[in-house]
Amino acid sequence: MRVEVHTDFCIGSGVCALVAPDVFDQRDDDGVVVLLTERPAAQHQESVHDAATRCPAAVIEIHEAG
Known part of the structure; x- marks a missing residue:
């Protein structure tokens, strides 16, 4: 498995970081996903x-x- 995130369209909800914190985080300044x-x-x-x-x-x- 390979994961890709499209940060330009992220709304910073944080669901990803809550559900899979070992894979996703959020930027401190705007909440955008960090892979x-x-x-x-x-x-x-x-x-x-x-x-x-x-x-x-x-x-x-x-x-x-891939």
Whole structure:
């Protein structure tokens, strides 16, 4: 799995950081998502999928094959 985030469209809701804190964080100044690891470990993949599903701005993109 490879994760990509589109920060230009992030609204700073923070759902991703709450659901998958080992993979996502937020910038202190504006709350925009920060991707901590592009290739999360297997134990974090379910929470990454959950974060992508819950993101109100749909800025989290998951590439399963690469």
